[in-house]
Amino acid sequence: NPDPNPHCMCFKGRLGHDCSMPQDELCPNKCLDRGTCHRGFCHCRPPYFGLDCSRQHAWQLAPGAVHVPNRARLRIYMYDLPSHIAFPVAMDDDITESVFNFYHTYRVFLEMLSVDEVVRTENPWEANLFYVPAQAYSYSSNTNSPANQIMRAISYVRDTYPWFNASGGRDHFVWTTGDRGSCYLPEESYGDLHKRSKFCLAPHGAGFGIRLTIAMAHACVPVIIQDNVWQPYESDGLLPYHEFSLRLGKADIPHLVPILRSVSEARLAELRLAMARHF
Incomplete structure (x- = not known):
């Protein structure tokens, strides 16, 4: 039987009867009003950049300087991963990971850390912890293995930046919010x-x-x-x-x-x- 009330099944990032309304909450912190949200991706206005347009500084060691992490207080650096490595990819029509609140804790953590000026640092050279936002739940949902996506993100970080190799990854962390957490990761079956x-x-x-x-x-x-x-x-x-x-x-x-x-x-x-x- 035909649907007596036909409606559009919108792509991820759009809402409304005719899918004309943007779903801004897909973008972390709604881009902090520093850019526009397009299907989960923040288009930031200069000089801002980053996953939620929260960054505006980049750091580089001065010639002859050495990496000395902050020993006085917790300082976490969050990597900015390119969209082809980690992105909240589209799931089923009109279904997003935000529907399942208890699987959504990685997103809550990311948004809280992003605006925490006391704990978060834009300077990786002073960080004592490094967060890899692998967005694993978007790729695996709650019961499938997130291992491939997490290892993909970690491999990119290891091959692109110096900080993972400096510690062997001991000061790096990811979130695994599926039903079995990190049990799928390859360290131990x-x-x-x-x-x-x-x-x-x-x-x-x-x-x-x-x-x-x-x-x-x-x-x-x-x-x-x-x-x-x-x-x-x-x-x-x-x-x-x-x-x-x-x-x-x-x-x-x-x-x-x-x-x-x-x-x-x-x-x-x-x-x-x-x-x-x-x-």
């Missing part, structure tokens, strides 16, 4: 991390989530933190979760490390044997 772990967190997802079965498949005792959520077959009495898992509440999270350290090796063995019986 998700499965290997589970295999060598004694306890694995099982917070809820859309309901009880998938993390419980992933933990059990790797002989890792699930630490279920899901207040007021029944686990599969728990209400029927088919699975005695108290025999093979730890049940904690959100209020226990601040004390999570000492709680887990207090579990004896004998108790851990009991939990794993019971888990094997029911998996």
Whole structure:
């Protein structure tokens, strides 16, 4: 049947009945009123430049000078990556990453850091931390691996600027706001991390989530933190979760490390044997 109320499905960056309205919130900090927003890209007026038109200075070491990071207070330098390396690319029609607020924290951080004159520095030679805005969520969404995009951004930074190589990347950081965070990154596989772990967190997802079965498949005792959520077959009495898992509440999270350290090796063995019986 034809749609009784036809409407336009607008490309990312446009809104309205006929897609004539710009979606300025796609641009970080709405370009700080120093430029115009075009589908997520700030066209800055001189002398401003940068992702949100927040920059107006560039720095270079004087001849014979050496790189000395600030030791008195936190100073973070944020790279300006070109659009072919990292950009909030278009997703489905009329759908943007800003719809999912809990996946949007990297954007909130970027916008807050950008206007923080106390912490942010435009001078990379005084920085003691470096932020790589890889925009990984735009490329991978919440469940796919962000590894390719993050490594692409890091490779560009490593090959273009001197600061990554100076520390081996130890003072560089990125945001990974998908469901599995940095578990996809190549330092260690998700499965290997589970295999060598004694306890694995099982917070809820859309309901009880998938993390419980992933933990059990790797002989890792699930630490279920899901207040007021029944686990599969728990209400029927088919699975005695108290025999093979730890049940904690959100209020226990601040004390999570000492709680887990207090579990004896004998108790851990009991939990794993019971888990094997029911998996």
